[in-house]
Amino acid sequence: MKLTLRVWRQRGADAPGHMASYEVDGISEDMSFLEMLDTLNEDLILRGEDPVAFDHDCREGICGACSLVINGDAHGPERTTTCQLHMRSFDDGDTIDVEPWRAAAFPVVKDLVVDRGSFDRIIQAGGYITAPTGAAPEAHATAVPKADADFAFEHAECIGCGACVAACPNGSAMLFTSAKVNHLNVLPQGSPERETRVLDMVARMDEEGFGGCTLTGECATACPKGIPLPSIAAMNKEWLRAVRKGPR
Amino acid sequence: MALATRTDRRPSTTRTIWDSSVGKKSVMAVSGLVMLGYLVVHMLGNLKIFFGADEFNGYAHWLRTLGSPFLHHEWALWIVRVGLLAAVVAHAVSAYQLSRRDIRARPVKYAHKRRRASYATRTMRWGGVILGLFIVWHLLDLTTLTVNERAWAGHPYENVLSTFSTWYGNTIYIVAMAALGLHVRHGFWSAAQTLGAGSARRDRTLKFLANGLALVLFAGFVSVPVAVMTGVVN
Numbered sequence: 316m317k318l319t320l321r322v323w324r325q326r327g328a329d330a331p332g333h334m335a336s337y338e339v340d341g342i343s344e345d346m347s348f349l350e351m352l353d354t355l356n357e358d359l360i361l362r363g364e365d366p367v368a369f370d371h372d373c374r375e376g377i378c379g380a381c382s383l384v385i386n387g388d389a390h391g392p393e394r395t396t397t398c399q400l401h402m403r404s405f406d407d408g409d410t411i412d413v414e415p416w417r418a419a420a421f422p423v424v425k426d427l428v429v430d431r432g433s434f435d436r437i438i439q440a441g442g443y444i445t446a447p448t449g450a451a452p453e454a455h456a457t458a459v460p461k462a463d464a465d466f467a468f469e470h471a472e473c474i475g476c477g478a479c480v481a482a483c484p485n486g487s488a489m490l491f492t493s494a495k496v497n498h499l500n501v502l503p504q505g506s507p508e509r510e511t512r513v514l515d516m517v518a519r520m521d522e523e524g525f526g527g528c529t530l531t532g533e534c535a536t537a538c539p540k541g542i543p544l545p546s547i548a549a550m551n552k553e554w555l556r557a558v559r560k561g562p563r
Numbered sequence: 564m565a566l567a568t569r570t571d572r573r574p575s576t577t578r579t580i581w582d583s584s585v586g587k588k589s590v591m592a593v594s595g596l597v598m599l600g601y602l603v604v605h606m607l608g609n610l611k612i613f614f615g616a617d618e619f620n621g622y623a624h625w626l627r628t629l630g631s632p633f634l635h636h637e638w639a640l641w642i643v644r645v646g647l648l649a650a651v652v653a654h655a656v657s658a659y660q661l662s663r664r665d666i667r668a669r670p671v672k673y674a675h676k677r678r679r680a681s682y683a684t685r686t687m688r689w690g691g692v693i694l695g696l697f698i699v700w701h702l703l704d705l706t707t708l709t710v711n712e713r714a715w716a717g718h719p720y721e722n723v724l725s726t727f728s729t730w731y732g733n734t735i736y737i738v739a740m741a742a743l744g745l746h747v748r749h750g751f752w753s754a755a756q757t758l759g760a761g762s763a764r765r766d767r768t769l770k771f772l773a774n775g776l777a778l779v780l781f782a783g784f785v786s787v788p789v790a791v792m793t794g795v796v797n
Contacts, residue, residue: 323674334674387677412675419668484679486668517585526668527584527661529687530753531680545756545763552759554585558576 316342316402319410320355322367325423332423334412344403348391349374349381351402352413368426374398376539379474382481383427384414389478389537396476396539416477418486419524433523434475434491440519441512442495444504463501470498472540482537485526490534492520493550494542500553510557517554584664585757587657592754594654599747599776601647606783612796616720623719655695662688683749690742697739704732727791736788744781748773 317340325332339355346354349371356366372380376399385391391400405411413427421429459467473494480488496513499505505512528547535544573579580586608626612619629639679685700710704726708714713725726732751773755761761769790796 321674384673384675387673387675414673414675417669417671417673419670482679484669485665487665514579517583521582521584524668526665527588529665529680529684530749530756531684533679543763545761545766548756548759548761551585551589551757554583555589555759558579558586561576562573 316344316405316407318342318351318405318408320413321410322413322427323415323423324367324426327425328422334414342402344401346402347374347398348383348385348400348402349398368424368428370428371398377474379476382416382429382476382478384412384416384481386412389416389481390476390539394536394539394541396474399539416481418477418480420486420488421477421480429477431475431477433525434477434488436523437488437492437516437519438475438495441508441515442499443508444499444502445507446504457503459502467498467501470494470542470546473498473538473542474540476539478537478539479534479542480525482533483526483528484531484533485529487528487534488520488523488525489528489547489550490538490542490544492516493546496550496553497546509553510560510562513550513553513557514562517550584661587661588757590653591657591661592757594650594657595750595754597650598647598654599751601643602743602780603776606780609787610783612720612723612787613790616718619720619723620718624717651695651698655691658688658691681749683745686742686745687749690746693739693742694746697735697742700735701739723787724791724797727788733788733792737785740781740784743784744777747780748777751776 317338320337320339321334322337323332324335337355337359339351339358342351342354349369352367352369359366370380370382372378374381376396379396381390381397383390383397385397385400390397392404393400415421415423415427416429416431418429420433421431424430470493473491475491477491479490480486483490496516500509500512530544530547532544535542535546574582580589608622611622626640627637634642703709704711705719705722708716708722711722711725712729713722715721727736752761752769755765755769755773787796
């Protein structure tokens with residue numbers, strides 16, 4: 316395959332950026348999108364140019380490191396992570412636009428790499444449980460109803476990649492925050508911090524400069540892990556409950 | 564190591580709600596539902612125009628005597644007006660502040676543009692502005708009678724006929740009602756999500772209710788100018 320790439324290039328956080336055009340040839344349709352970018356970078360290095368910086372780690376679709384808005388879609392046209400997106404999803408001769416996640420709370424570090432530290436700070440605000448130390452507790456000591464376990468697991472699937480923020484027209488982190496809140500709030504292990512968790516995480520989310528939710532649904536469509544849109548309603552319910560009850 | 568005990572004081576409930584994006588959205592949801600409830604009653608009242616001038620004008624007069632002898636003449640109406648004004652102000656101020664936050668959250672736009680969200684969702688902000696302007700026009704037209712050509716105080720039937728006998732009266736009204744339908748379609752469903760009533764199981768019911776409300780309100784309100792234009796009401 317032969318492709319034309321239009322890639323966002325930006326030397327550093329404060330440097331101005333622009334979309335640069337590159338031609339790549341000899342792309343196999345079995346390559347992942349990141350392998351295609353590797354091919355481009357090898358080419359750029361041989362030509363003595365600066366390779367395109369992009370985030371990646373496991374390349375198995377489970378770590379949440381890769382990002383990229385491809386032709387306006389977070390993680391590209393398929394519902395998966397960019398590392399699991401294959402070039403067979405494109406046609407020979409295509410022009411592909413590659414941009415970083417765009418959000419005030421995700422400042423560009425270089426080229427396609429953004430700083431997702433704001434997500435870490437939301438987690439620090441309440442995305443944990445107060446676990447007792449010592450020997451592992453007896454597995455059957457705390458019973459969890461099957462429905463709750465399923466609900467928690469569905470939300471625990473969130474890998475914190477930030478596609479929800481990138482896809483949202485308001486740059487909102489509601490889907491991410493709701494996944495984390497719902498995951499722990501439904502479980503008995505998470506119940507001691509049930510009220511403070513949702514209040515603190517939502518407050519942190521606002522402080523980081525993410526937008527508000529207008530129930531557009533773009534986040535849930537973009538999410539590679541299928542976190543559903545009703546998660547947001549579930550978190551709103553938890554938040555209103557916590558405001559009513561007051562934190563313990 | 565013992566965990567540090569929280570010693571900082573939590574802000575008041577009102578402060579927490581107003582300072583949070585989630586809280587401010589719940590203000591929007593509640594004020595929106597209040598206005599929606601009013602609109603359903605308003606629309607049902609409007610339909611009385613199909614039963615003649617006496618019934619319509621009699622209904623308008625009855626509204627002024629509502630609650631008597633406990634409430635003085637027009638007091639009930641003023642209580643409703645104050646409540647509605649509070650709802651409109653709360654709704655608009657929250658919408659303005661939340662929109663500012665949303666726009667600030669994406670300072671650099673994507674180079675590759677594509678349509679995001681449905682038509683009803685995308686037009687919430689400008690549709691809201693159109694509805695705000697319409698409310699001003701509507702009050703000047705049929706409450707204060709400032710811009711009404713007939714302007715016969717105490718005879719709303721004749722005034723409504725006069726409004727819908729002008730091309731601009733009809734155009735403004737029908738455009739505003741289309742904006743209302745779209746606003747309610749996304750707004751009612753969103754309010755349910757914001758107040759935590761949404762779930763995967765209830766989603767179809769909520770969407771059906773939202774579309775139903777939007778359609779019934781649009782059809783009910785627009786039936787009046789259509790009836791005047793076609794001569795069914797004269």
